[in-house]
Protein backbone atom coordinates (compact mmCIF):
# COMPACT_ATOMS: atom_id res chain seq x y z
CA UNK A 1 0.00 0.00 0.00
CA UNK A 2 1.76 3.23 -1.11
CA UNK A 3 1.99 6.40 0.98
CA UNK A 4 0.89 6.66 4.58
CA UNK A 5 -0.86 3.63 5.96
CA UNK A 6 -4.29 3.43 7.60
CA UNK A 7 -4.33 2.76 11.34
CA UNK A 8 -5.49 -0.71 12.30
CA UNK A 9 -6.58 -0.94 15.94
CA UNK A 10 -7.54 -4.33 17.37
CA UNK A 11 -9.32 -4.51 20.74
CA UNK A 12 -10.12 -7.55 22.82
CA UNK A 13 -13.86 -6.91 22.70
CA UNK A 14 -16.61 -4.30 22.38
CA UNK A 15 -16.03 -3.09 25.94
CA UNK A 16 -12.51 -1.92 25.11
CA UNK A 17 -13.31 -0.84 21.55
CA UNK A 18 -16.17 1.48 22.55
CA UNK A 19 -14.19 3.90 24.79
CA UNK A 20 -11.39 4.12 22.20
CA UNK A 21 -13.91 4.87 19.45
CA UNK A 22 -15.44 7.49 21.72
CA UNK A 23 -12.15 9.33 22.24
CA UNK A 24 -11.37 9.15 18.52
CA UNK A 25 -14.80 10.62 17.68
CA UNK A 26 -14.36 13.36 20.31
CA UNK A 27 -10.99 14.32 18.78
CA UNK A 28 -12.67 14.55 15.34
CA UNK A 29 -15.57 16.52 16.86
CA UNK A 30 -13.22 19.01 18.51
CA UNK A 31 -11.19 19.45 15.32
CA UNK A 32 -14.42 20.09 13.39
CA UNK A 33 -15.65 22.60 16.00
CA UNK A 34 -12.32 24.44 15.83
CA UNK A 35 -12.55 24.62 12.05
CA UNK A 36 -16.17 25.66 11.61
CA UNK A 37 -18.10 25.41 14.89
CA UNK A 38 -20.08 22.40 13.70
CA UNK A 39 -19.27 18.70 13.47
CA UNK A 40 -20.36 17.20 10.14
CA UNK A 41 -20.49 13.44 10.37
CA UNK A 42 -22.05 10.73 8.22
CA UNK A 43 -22.96 7.28 9.50
CA UNK A 44 -23.83 4.01 7.81
CA UNK A 45 -26.17 1.23 8.88
CA UNK A 46 -25.52 -2.42 9.73
CA UNK A 47 -24.06 -3.11 13.16
CA UNK A 48 -22.44 0.34 13.44
CA UNK A 49 -25.26 2.26 15.20
CA UNK A 50 -25.22 -0.22 18.12
CA UNK A 51 -21.46 0.20 18.56
CA UNK A 52 -21.89 3.96 18.33
CA UNK A 53 -24.53 3.86 21.03
CA UNK A 54 -22.17 1.93 23.29
CA UNK A 55 -19.42 4.47 22.61
CA UNK A 56 -21.44 7.67 22.82
CA UNK A 57 -24.22 7.18 25.34
CA UNK A 58 -22.13 6.99 28.50
CA UNK A 59 -21.86 9.95 30.88
CA UNK A 60 -18.77 12.08 30.21
CA UNK A 61 -15.93 11.56 32.67
CA UNK A 62 -14.56 15.09 32.23
CA UNK A 63 -15.01 18.25 30.16
CA UNK A 64 -12.62 16.85 27.56
CA UNK A 65 -14.76 13.71 27.35
CA UNK A 66 -17.95 15.60 26.40
CA UNK A 67 -19.95 14.86 23.27
CA UNK A 68 -21.40 18.17 22.07
CA UNK A 69 -24.39 16.69 20.27
CA UNK A 70 -26.00 20.09 19.77
CA UNK A 71 -23.10 20.92 17.43
CA UNK A 72 -23.42 17.68 15.44
CA UNK A 73 -24.92 17.59 11.95
CA UNK A 74 -25.58 13.92 11.19
CA UNK A 75 -25.88 12.67 7.61
CA UNK A 76 -26.39 9.19 6.22
CA UNK A 77 -23.54 7.57 4.30
CA UNK A 78 -26.12 5.39 2.61
CA UNK A 79 -29.84 4.78 2.87
CA UNK A 80 -32.23 2.21 1.53
CA UNK A 81 -35.18 3.37 -0.65
CA UNK A 82 -37.78 2.48 1.96
CA UNK A 83 -40.04 4.59 4.19
CA UNK A 84 -38.34 6.05 7.25
CA UNK A 85 -40.32 3.79 9.59
CA UNK A 86 -39.53 0.60 7.59
CA UNK A 87 -37.38 -1.98 9.41
CA UNK A 88 -34.80 -1.77 6.56
CA UNK A 89 -34.32 2.00 6.97
CA UNK A 90 -30.88 3.08 8.18
CA UNK A 91 -32.52 6.21 9.58
CA UNK A 92 -34.81 4.07 11.76
CA UNK A 93 -31.83 2.02 12.91
CA UNK A 94 -29.81 5.08 13.91
CA UNK A 95 -32.89 6.66 15.48
CA UNK A 96 -33.75 3.60 17.57
CA UNK A 97 -30.21 2.68 18.57
CA UNK A 98 -28.77 6.14 19.15
CA UNK A 99 -30.79 9.30 18.50
CA UNK A 100 -33.79 8.45 20.68
CA UNK A 101 -31.50 7.56 23.57
CA UNK A 102 -29.57 10.83 23.75
CA UNK A 103 -30.64 12.56 26.98
CA UNK A 104 -32.13 15.90 25.90
CA UNK A 105 -30.11 17.84 28.50
CA UNK A 106 -26.95 16.85 26.57
CA UNK A 107 -28.26 18.85 23.58
CA UNK A 108 -29.67 17.21 20.48
CA UNK A 109 -28.03 16.83 17.06
CA UNK A 110 -29.31 18.16 13.75
CA UNK A 111 -30.20 15.12 11.67
CA UNK A 112 -30.31 15.15 7.86
CA UNK A 113 -32.36 12.19 6.61
CA UNK A 114 -33.11 11.60 2.93
CA UNK A 115 -36.29 12.99 1.34
CA UNK A 116 -38.78 10.15 1.82
CA UNK A 117 -41.16 11.77 -0.71
CA UNK A 118 -38.79 10.58 -3.49
CA UNK A 119 -38.78 6.84 -2.82
CA UNK A 120 -40.26 5.88 -6.21
CA UNK A 121 -37.30 7.27 -8.14
CA UNK A 122 -33.85 6.45 -6.75
CA UNK A 123 -32.13 8.99 -9.04
CA UNK A 124 -34.38 11.70 -7.63
CA UNK A 125 -33.81 10.36 -4.11
CA UNK A 126 -30.04 10.67 -4.66
CA UNK A 127 -30.34 14.11 -6.29
CA UNK A 128 -32.52 15.38 -3.44
CA UNK A 129 -29.97 14.15 -0.89
CA UNK A 130 -27.18 15.76 -2.88
CA UNK A 131 -29.16 19.03 -2.64
CA UNK A 132 -29.29 18.53 1.14
CA UNK A 133 -25.49 18.23 1.14
CA UNK A 134 -25.12 21.19 -1.19
CA UNK A 135 -27.16 23.33 1.20
CA UNK A 136 -24.87 22.34 4.06
CA UNK A 137 -21.50 22.32 2.29
CA UNK A 138 -22.14 25.12 -0.23
CA UNK A 139 -21.19 23.37 -3.48
CA UNK A 140 -19.94 25.92 -5.97
CA UNK A 141 -16.90 27.03 -7.91
CA UNK A 142 -14.61 26.57 -4.94
CA UNK A 143 -16.34 23.57 -3.37
CA UNK A 144 -16.04 20.60 -5.70
CA UNK A 145 -16.61 18.01 -2.99
CA UNK A 146 -18.10 18.11 0.50
CA UNK A 147 -15.57 17.64 3.29
CA UNK A 148 -17.10 15.65 6.12
CA UNK A 149 -15.28 15.96 9.42
CA UNK A 150 -15.80 12.25 9.92
CA UNK A 151 -17.36 9.27 8.20
CA UNK A 152 -18.31 6.35 10.43
CA UNK A 153 -18.60 3.24 8.30
CA UNK A 154 -19.07 -0.51 8.45
CA UNK A 155 -17.44 -3.10 6.21
CA UNK A 156 -19.46 -5.88 4.64
CA UNK A 157 -18.22 -9.48 4.34
CA UNK A 158 -17.67 -8.89 0.58
CA UNK A 159 -15.60 -5.72 1.18
CA UNK A 160 -18.39 -3.26 0.46
CA UNK A 161 -18.91 -0.13 2.48
CA UNK A 162 -21.72 2.44 2.34
CA UNK A 163 -23.61 1.03 -0.68
CA UNK A 164 -20.42 0.83 -2.75
CA UNK A 165 -20.10 -2.80 -3.81
CA UNK A 166 -17.11 -4.68 -5.28
CA UNK A 167 -16.87 -4.47 -9.07
CA UNK A 168 -19.93 -2.20 -9.37
CA UNK A 169 -19.78 0.57 -12.03
CA UNK A 170 -20.80 3.03 -9.30
CA UNK A 171 -17.20 2.86 -8.07
CA UNK A 172 -16.25 4.88 -11.16
CA UNK A 173 -18.67 7.73 -10.41
CA UNK A 174 -16.57 10.89 -10.47
CA UNK A 175 -19.02 13.82 -10.46
CA UNK A 176 -22.02 13.08 -8.25
CA UNK A 177 -21.82 13.44 -4.48
CA UNK A 178 -24.70 11.02 -3.96
CA UNK A 179 -25.65 8.23 -6.38
CA UNK A 180 -28.50 5.74 -6.74
CA UNK A 181 -28.02 1.98 -6.94
CA UNK A 182 -30.83 -0.31 -8.09
CA UNK A 183 -29.03 -3.66 -8.05
CA UNK A 184 -27.46 -3.82 -4.60
CA UNK A 185 -26.31 -7.39 -3.94
CA UNK A 186 -27.22 -6.83 -0.28
CA UNK A 187 -30.98 -6.39 0.04
CA UNK A 188 -32.89 -4.20 -0.33
CA UNK A 189 -31.70 -3.63 -3.90
CA UNK A 190 -32.66 0.05 -4.19
CA UNK A 191 -30.52 2.48 -2.25
CA UNK A 192 -28.55 5.67 -2.41
CA UNK A 193 -24.97 6.17 -1.29
CA UNK A 194 -22.23 8.73 -0.93
CA UNK A 195 -19.85 8.25 -3.84
CA UNK A 196 -16.24 7.11 -3.54
CA UNK A 197 -14.70 10.58 -4.14
CA UNK A 198 -16.86 12.02 -1.34
CA UNK A 199 -15.89 9.22 1.02
CA UNK A 200 -12.16 9.51 0.37
CA UNK A 201 -12.28 13.33 0.62
CA UNK A 202 -13.45 13.29 4.26
CA UNK A 203 -11.06 14.64 6.88
CA UNK A 204 -11.24 11.34 8.78
CA UNK A 205 -12.78 7.96 7.98
CA UNK A 206 -13.36 5.34 10.67
CA UNK A 207 -14.41 1.78 9.95
CA UNK A 208 -15.83 -0.47 12.63
CA UNK A 209 -15.53 -4.18 11.82
CA UNK A 210 -15.85 -6.83 14.49
CA UNK A 211 -16.36 -10.57 14.81
CA UNK A 212 -14.94 -13.69 13.24
CA UNK A 213 -17.23 -13.30 10.24
CA UNK A 214 -15.05 -10.40 9.05
CA UNK A 215 -11.73 -12.31 9.23
CA UNK A 216 -11.48 -13.47 5.61
CA UNK A 217 -12.45 -10.14 4.11
CA UNK A 218 -10.12 -8.23 6.45
CA UNK A 219 -7.25 -10.38 5.15
CA UNK A 220 -8.24 -9.59 1.58
CA UNK A 221 -8.69 -5.86 2.24
CA UNK A 222 -5.37 -5.43 4.05
CA UNK A 223 -3.20 -7.97 2.24
CA UNK A 224 -4.41 -8.07 -1.37
CA UNK A 225 -6.70 -5.09 -1.80
CA UNK A 226 -8.16 -6.50 -5.01
CA UNK A 227 -9.97 -3.25 -5.78
CA UNK A 228 -12.45 -3.86 -2.96
CA UNK A 229 -14.28 -0.66 -1.99
CA UNK A 230 -12.80 -0.76 1.55
CA UNK A 231 -9.31 -1.23 0.09
CA UNK A 232 -9.79 1.63 -2.39
CA UNK A 233 -10.65 3.88 0.56
CA UNK A 234 -7.58 2.69 2.50
CA UNK A 235 -5.39 3.44 -0.52
CA UNK A 236 -6.85 6.88 -1.21
CA UNK A 237 -7.21 8.08 2.37
CA UNK A 238 -4.07 6.48 3.87
CA UNK A 239 -3.49 7.68 7.42
CA UNK A 240 -6.79 9.62 7.45
CA UNK A 241 -8.41 6.20 7.70
CA UNK A 242 -8.68 4.20 10.96
CA UNK A 243 -10.06 0.73 11.58
CA UNK A 244 -11.64 -0.16 14.93
CA UNK A 245 -11.69 -3.95 15.04
CA UNK A 246 -11.55 -6.79 17.52
CA UNK A 247 -9.02 -9.63 17.66
CA UNK A 248 -11.53 -12.06 16.14
CA UNK A 249 -11.89 -9.91 13.00
CA UNK A 250 -8.15 -9.51 12.36
CA UNK A 251 -6.75 -12.85 13.51
CA UNK A 252 -3.99 -13.80 11.08
CA UNK A 253 -4.23 -10.54 9.10
CA UNK A 254 -0.72 -9.57 8.01
CA UNK A 255 -0.78 -5.85 8.69
CA UNK A 256 0.80 -3.92 11.58
CA UNK A 257 -1.59 -3.04 14.40
CA UNK A 258 -1.37 0.35 16.06
CA UNK A 259 -1.64 0.80 19.82
CA UNK A 260 -4.49 3.16 20.70
CA UNK A 261 -3.18 6.06 22.79
Ligand SMILES: O=C(O)[C@H](O)[C@@H](O)[C@H](O)[C@H](O)COP(=O)(O)O
Pocket residue numbers: 044045046047048078079080090153154155156157160161162163186
Ligand atom coordinates in the same frame (compact mmCIF):
# COMPACT_ATOMS: atom_id res chain seq x y z
O1 LIG B 1 -27.00 0.05 4.53
C1 LIG B 1 -26.14 -0.79 4.69
O2 LIG B 1 -26.30 -1.95 4.33
C2 LIG B 1 -24.89 -0.42 5.41
O3 LIG B 1 -24.65 0.93 5.42
C3 LIG B 1 -23.68 -1.23 4.97
O4 LIG B 1 -22.72 -0.55 4.24
C4 LIG B 1 -23.09 -1.80 6.24
O5 LIG B 1 -22.40 -0.79 6.95
C5 LIG B 1 -22.17 -2.96 5.97
O6 LIG B 1 -22.90 -3.93 5.26
C6 LIG B 1 -21.61 -3.58 7.22
O7 LIG B 1 -22.66 -4.10 7.97
P1 LIG B 1 -22.39 -4.85 9.35
O8 LIG B 1 -21.73 -3.86 10.25
O9 LIG B 1 -23.78 -5.23 9.83
O10 LIG B 1 -21.53 -6.02 9.03
